[in-house]
Amino acid sequence: MNFCSQCGEKVRFAVPEGDDRSRYLCDACGTIHYQNPRIVAGTLPISGSKVLLCKRAIAPRKGYWTLPAGYMENAETTQQAAMRETWEEAFAEVDLGELYTLIDLPHINQVYMIFLADLLGGFSAGPESLEVALFEEHEIPWDALAFPTIERTLQHYYADRKSVADRKSVADRKSVADRKNAADHTAGVARQRADYPLHSSTIMPEDRERYFGSA
Amino acid sequence: MNFCSQCGEKVRFAVPEGDDRSRYLCDACGTIHYQNPRIVAGTLPISGSKVLLCKRAIAPRKGYWTLPAGYMENAETTQQAAMRETWEEAFAEVDLGELYTLIDLPHINQVYMIFLADLLGGFSAGPESLEVALFEEHEIPWDALAFPTIERTLQHYYADRKSVADRKSVADRKSVADRKNAADHTAGVARQRADYPLHSSTIMPEDRERYFGSA
Incomplete structure (x- = not known):
């Protein structure tokens, strides 16, 4: 200035x-x-056992994979921003769930807010994406993710999902009521605060250096 | 501009x-x-059965009561911003808990983020406060609160606290193990996600009109 x-x-x-x-x-x-810091709002769109990622068509990190997310605009809510970015980057409609990761990046004045979301229907690459695709956990391109915020959000998701699956496995050996309860966990995840709680954390320059060479 | x-x-x-x-x-x-929208970060400082409020010494809403909160600055985290504002407005140190209310105000381009917090030690009026005091639930000056965000955050808190108390009352009539579990709920609340979950919502112009005459 x-x-x-x-x-x-x-x-x-x-x-x-x-x-x-x-x-x-x-x-x-x-x-x-x-x-003041800016909010980056986005979603983790889930379809059954798969998650949706977008390959970036623009800098920074062109060619790397990301969750659909971008700067929140004036006159919208965080939820509207997350859904708008999901539409713009992946032409995907979602049933938006709860806030899932809240990640501060104080050295670049950003606050990431990623919401869980259930993918509804189809998708295709928006103007800022080269490609949009669904990934099973073993297919996630961990070495080709665009940002540490994305890596961290996916790590939380798979850890929570494993925890849900482990509880389901225990419940399967118990009562019918428990089995019913566990089965519910396999339906849309977006609104299940107990299984997928909010994860708050901070990303420091050294976390970003792994991605950018320098933070 | x-x-x-x-x-x-x-x-x-x-x-x-x-x-x-x-x-x-x-x-x-x-x-x-x-x-882009700005984040207002603050705390709901709790001391036993009381909460801390600050009487504003500056416009807007001078003379009305608020939770300590203010604009997040560049180069800090949301948690740091919430703690800094609590110190600046009430000279109060807190044990910061989880994010408790996330409130969008799209028509004024603000996002409120209020964290639960356990008050540690003393407090006194900072330069932007006329007075700082602890309030029991029945003492809350509902008609003299500064902002709808504050009203809503306090409403969530007392509803959740009643819910915890009701469960404790049921547990008191049950097993010793349950009583132990319920008793834990009476300790510091700041980190108890299950009892005090994140509440996300939006405040519209009509909500603010009740406070400002016009939004």
Whole structure:
């Protein structure tokens, strides 16, 4: 930022009176230009035992695989942003579930919010995707994922899914009521907070270096 | 926005090529000025049966009661933002728990994120507060709360707490093991996802009109 977006005069970077951190300040009109983190909203679209990934057609990380996600826009909700990005990148409609990963990236001023979602119907590559496809767990291209946020979200998902399957296996050896309960877990997952709880975490520069060479 | 913050020339508001919504565009240097929602992070500080509220010393809603919360800054995490705001507004340290309410306010481009927190030690009014105090449920100044986000967060908290108490009451009439389990619920609440789950919702202009006269 070099100029004041209100009056067009040059700005300076300094701590405003009564504040405790530097901002871009306009001495001509008095505007303080606050800058704040941005939300990246997206989904983990699930279809039976498979998940949907998009191969990026644009920088950064062109050619690498990602979950559909992007910057939340003004005048929309986080849920609307997640569904819009899923449509734009994969032409996929989803039954949106609960927030699943909340990941802070403080060194690049981003907050990732990925929602569980049940895929409804078909899909195809949107303008920002080269290809969109469904993957079984053993098919996930772990070495060709676009971002550490995506890797982490998928890791949580498969760990939680294994935990659900293990409980189901135990229940299968128990009562009919337990079996019924366990069977419910194999239906749409998007709204099952108990089995797929919110995972909050932070990604640091070293996590991103594995992907970008430098963070 | 009237001028380009990069080069100082006048901007225009129009849909960029390949985009689907209007942005501030600089024809001189080609910069597209994206604008995105801001996160308001804060806490619901709990001390035994009481919660901490702050009486606002600044506009908007000066003199009304709020939970400690404010805009998340660049280079911090949502948790750090929530703890910083709790310190700045109430000089209160907290043991931060899980995200408790996620509230979208699309018409003012804000996303509220309030975390459950156990209050540690003392507190006093920070520069943006006239007064800070602990309230029992029956003492909450419902008609003098600053924002609908605060009202909603407190409503969720008391509903969840009643639900925990009701289960405890049932358990008291059952086995010793159940009693032990129920007794655990009376300890610090901040990390108990099962009893105090994430509540996601949206606040619309009409909800804010009750507070602001107009949204």
